[in-house]
Amino acid sequence: MKKIMLMCDNNLQTVGGEQESTKIIINGIKDKCNLFVVQPGDFVSEGVTSFKITNETRIKHLIKKPIVFFKYVKSVIKIVHYVKPEIIHTQAQVSFFLIALLKKLMIIRDVKLYHTERGLKNKYNLFFLKLFLFSFKNTDLIVTTTEYNKSSWAKELEKKKIQVEMRVIENTAGPIFEIYDSSKKVSPDELVIGFAGRYAEWKNWRLAVDIIKSLREQSNYIIKVFLAIGALDDKAVLESKKLIRDFEKIIGANNVIGKINISLEEMNEFYYRINYFVLTSKKDTESFGRTLVEAMSRKVVVMTTYAGGAEEVVADSLNTMSEPDDFARRILYYNENIQSFERKTQENFDRASVVYSIKNNISKHLDIYSIGEENNEA
Template sequence: MSGKKILYLCDYPMDLIGGAEKSTATMAKAMAANGYEVAILAENSLNKDTAFDNIRLYQFKKSANKYIQVLQKAHNALKYIRKFKPDIVHIQFAQYSYVFLLLKKFHLVKSKIRIIYTDRHYFEAYNDRYKNMYRSYSHYFNDVICTTENNKNCWKQAVGDNETPRLHVVQNVIEDEWFEDSTDKRNLIRNENGINDDTLVIGFVGRYVDWKRWDTVLDICERLKGKNIYFAVCISNPVGSNENSELNEYISKLEKASEGRLICRMNAGKEIMQQMYAAMDIFVLTSEFESFGRTLVEAMSKKTVVIATNSGGAPNVVGNEKNLFPVGDSQKACDIIERYEDKAILDEDKQAFYNRGKDLFSENNMISKMIKIYEMER
């Protein structure tokens, strides 16, 4: 491999549980394993022992003042560019893209450094300030990588026929280990709760924030009362603590709506998450908006059928219109779920989604695409 030096710029701690942070870490580790010299600049990790093999992790404490944050990011970017001397700066989040475009506009970054921006959000969901900034100044990026075709099309419409940035699609991915046989993990959760193979387990995963539409989850549980169904929920408190009265109250409502057939894990780690996905038959993404929806791929890897809202980048990940429903339409979601009461259809689609996940969203697929982009001429 070329041995090029890549500096990843990240807005958030690298040990957050969000899909974007996970995908960035997966990419960085894969590139380090493939002969690139890799460094990451990010906000201080939540766990002070966070580290990555063969990767330099530069960290900073973020100010609470949003204006100071901009200066802080600019200062740190320039500081570690001078220190690490990268061939490529790969920006991973929107805030750093804003800062870096300012640095480029005022000629504070050498032109020989290649600038790549991965848009892990969704163009149409940005506010007007960001949209106008990208329309006016995105030519300072050599390349923009989108995680879905839908978002690439939005960017194409925004930047027109400009020579730069070049637009690419590289989907978020999960580590190959996710696709390993999960029979034991599936049996562990189901046996602990006395769930037999004839019982459907419907799952939901996400942070407890409004746009994840946990109200729809509650509606789905209410509508499916009386059926031979269990509900598996992995929910994380954005505050980072189990002590949240609003969240605890919500879980109590779920327990009532599910008639006691609820398996709930809060702020779960990777191993527990894999066990929960494996125990599910169907995973439902209820979000008002997702730029990608990594949880969909995590579920696919455990041979779980996926259903999602027809919004943002999720349709590109699901790849099947029959498994999409309008945001907030819990009845439509239930109609899709009830189709899978036919075990033959359920088993067929479990395998189909597993194959789709492994073919499109595996680490090897991402590695080959990213190496091709990194080795392109400026």
């Protein structure tokens, strides 16, 4: 069977989009190839060969210790020479830059380099953009999660006359969101709006507050808000608590449920309890928008700003806007037109079940690895 090596910047037992997406790939392909995983820290999964190189769980921690990082690089070289994979598929930037450089220097030979780029081109500064372009010259395939992100990178590559094959493999929300329990779903009669995401400037939480203000001004309905906020440090926790209080001032504390740093299982329950979900990120800051897919899988009306890849996920220009009053009017439209609400939530559910399913994601990975046909013959 074909030898495939996946490389990650972060240990797969830590939290993050890269980690969740990689685990889905592992579970979907490990029975169809010889699969190897290289990452910081330890990882155990039946049917997968992994290598523990360091006790650290994130490569960025190693970069701050040059000697330790150099040892990590030496270990990676030894592992690649030992395994002799046909494809190395990097899942994050540092691993990508490293393997591309080793290929350029011909320290690693006779291996194809695939890279999944989940970041938007315009979010990188000039130094990193140049580093990407250098690395792409030594890359066999670039994978993005949206056509939007693919197009953004393709324009830059064309401008620099760099030729690399590009493919889109849509993200998936994960196994927990593939099963729907109708008994958990809130009644469509309730005006319950959800917002979720990391507490960060580009997530534009102030817009979420303004949407609820506008809803309060435009209607006399009982409005409920559910918040799921990711806070990476103590300062973000404090700011998140202030944000929750801002919502409480508008519609009352009894109508706001705000939670910080909740689990994926709790997020699943979160989406069942809302009827509307709004992604409020600033313009061109989202390469995908996993929370949108998660919400769609729970029969929720989803809306977004002109955030980039998120627009492609929502796939509805009427539910894409920028002004709080427009969001409020659109939410009220669905709240007062039950047939339109039910039609849209079913459309979202169907789209999540097909385009953003694990089946679709794994099928496309098997295709780029060219192991589907071999497996069928077996």
